Amino acid sequence: MLFRLLVTLQKNKHHIAFLLSVILSLTFIYYSPSSEYSYFQHSINSVTNYIKSPFTRFSELSKARLENEMLREQLLLKTLEKEALVAQGAENIKLKEMLEFRDTQKLNIIAAKIINKGLTTSINTVTIDIGSLNGVKANDPVITPNGVIGKIYSVESETAVVHLINDPDFRIGVRFLPSAETGILRWKANNICEVREVYKNSEINVGDNVITSGLGDIFPPGLPIGPVTSVADTRDEFQKIVSVKIKENLNALYYLFVIID
Amino acid sequence: MKNYIIPLIIALLAQLFLSNILSIRGVKPDFIIIFIIYFALNQGSFRGVVIGFTLGLVISIFDSSPEIGVLPLTYSILGYGFGLLSNYKQQLASLKFNIYCYFLLFFSFFVYNYFLFDSIFYNDFSLFIIYWLKNMIYTITLIVIFQLIFPFRK
Numbered sequence: 001m002l003f004r005l006l007v008t009l010q011k012n013k014h015h016i017a018f019l020l021s022v023i024l025s026l027t028f029i030y031y032s033p034s035s036e037y038s039y040f041q042h043s044i045n046s047v048t049n050y051i052k053s054p055f056t057r058f059s060e061l062s063k064a065r066l067e068n069e070m071l072r073e074q075l076l077l078k079t080l081e082k083e084a085l086v087a088q089g090a091e092n093i094k095l096k097e098m099l100e101f102r103d104t105q106k107l108n109i110i111a112a113k114i115i116n117k118g119l120t121t122s123i124n125t126v127t128i129d130i131g132s133l134n135g136v137k138a139n140d141p142v143i144t145p146n147g148v149i150g151k152i153y154s155v156e157s158e159t160a161v162v163h164l165i166n167d168p169d170f171r172i173g174v175r176f177l178p179s180a181e182t183g184i185l186r187w188k189a190n191n192i193c194e195v196r197e198v199y200k201n202s203e204i205n206v207g208d209n210v211i212t213s214g215l216g217d218i219f220p221p222g223l224p225i226g227p228v229t230s231v232a233d234t235r236d237e238f239q240k241i242v243s244v245k246i247k248e249n250l251n252a253l254y255y256l257f258v259i260i261d
Numbered sequence: 262m263k264n265y266i267i268p269l270i271i272a273l274l275a276q277l278f279l280s281n282i283l284s285i286r287g288v289k290p291d292f293i294i295i296f297i298i299y300f301a302l303n304q305g306s307f308r309g310v311v312i313g314f315t316l317g318l319v320i321s322i323f324d325s326s327p328e329i330g331v332l333p334l335t336y337s338i339l340g341y342g343f344g345l346l347s348n349y350k351q352q353l354a355s356l357k358f359n360i361y362c363y364f365l366l367f368f369s370f371f372v373y374n375y376f377l378f379d380s381i382f383y384n385d386f387s388l389f390i391i392y393w394l395k396n397m398i399y400t401i402t403l404i405v406i407f408q409l410i411f412p413f414r415k
Contacts, residue, residue, distance in 0.1 A: 014307035014344060021314040021337035028330025029376055041322055048277065048323050055278045
């Protein structure tokens with residue numbers, strides 16, 4: 001009888017082992033581990049964690065590298081966003097100034113945006129987004145709140161080309177204040193213009209204001225040009241040469257005004 | 262039996278040290294399952310159950326698993342099932358044999374996920390299915406690759 005039982009057990013040992021393992025596993029699952037077991041598991045974990053540490057560090061390093069790359073991308077995006085905000089802020093200030101300038105002007109002026117630069121290679125020009133449909137004509141004066149910067153060179157229906165003051169062929173008749181002496185202004189370099197044809201005995205000093213004289217047909221009298229920065233009076237010259245600073249940065253122009261009437 | 266010592270050590274080391282590194286979105290591969298399958302297919306269901314239960318217990322202790330009985334139960338089912346299948350290795354057609362093998366794998370993963378996420382099983386069954394498939398797919402892919410190199414049935 002016992003022998004037969006042993007034979008049966010031996011025959012079905014895999015079933016019995018499976019049954020036992022299932023019962024044991026379910027016991028482990030449904031009966032929470034004791035505090036002694038937790039302590040035992042904690043001790044084993046500290047040993048395994050110590051052995052695992054090089055692998056964990058390697059994994060953390062690779063994660064840190066990925067995170068670093070991601071953060072760099074984010075930083076670049078944020079920097080670009082910040083730059084865009086700074087540019088918008090600067091543009092906002094400029095537009096505010098222009099709005100105030102337009103409100104204080106008695107002249108009939110129209111605002112324009114620069115849409116292209118240096119389209120013509122032979123002269124210094126910019127293209128603006130208004131044209132004959134807006135009432136713009138050739139030779140209309142072009143100004144900014146800082147003073148005269150050019151005149152209209154050619155006009156299309158919706159665009160116009162502005163001949164800038166920094167072109168070597170550009171000339172304006174100017175007057176010095178308070179002496180009221182006149183001369184002809186031309187571009188020299190680095191935002192400095194020269195006024196020639198000024199009488200030698202005229203009373204001109206550094207810091208005097210220069211405005212348009214109105215003696216030509218193009219520019220009305222009284223438009224600001226800039227302050228006098230130096231006066232050259234040499235013996236071998238029959239006239240004085242006066243340097244005038246143009247306040248407007250011509251390389252950073254966004255918007256300008258055209259005097260249309 | 263001696264032939265299985267080195268593969269067992271490799272599987273244990275891979276499970277303890279490599280599985281975390283190879284995890285994809287929190288899903289880790291299970292190298293022990295692969296070992297148990299090949300072991301049970303060659304050594305039978307008794308040894309399969311014993312090694313499955315023991316390895317499940319060891320991994321649970323070393324891997325600080327709060328549900329200590331889940332892995333022994335899963336590995337025992339695998340050891341027992343693949344051990345029984347080993348008796349029919351030659352009788353069953355290749356396709357049928359493989360279908361039984363993968364059915365057994367699906368079932369063991371179902372048991373594993375049921376005990377780990379039982380509350381999800383009763384509250385959100387579709388989410389449970391997602392968890393089940395997510396946990397299963399990585400290891401099953403590895404088993405398929407392994408099977409191309411070392412087929413279940415030579």
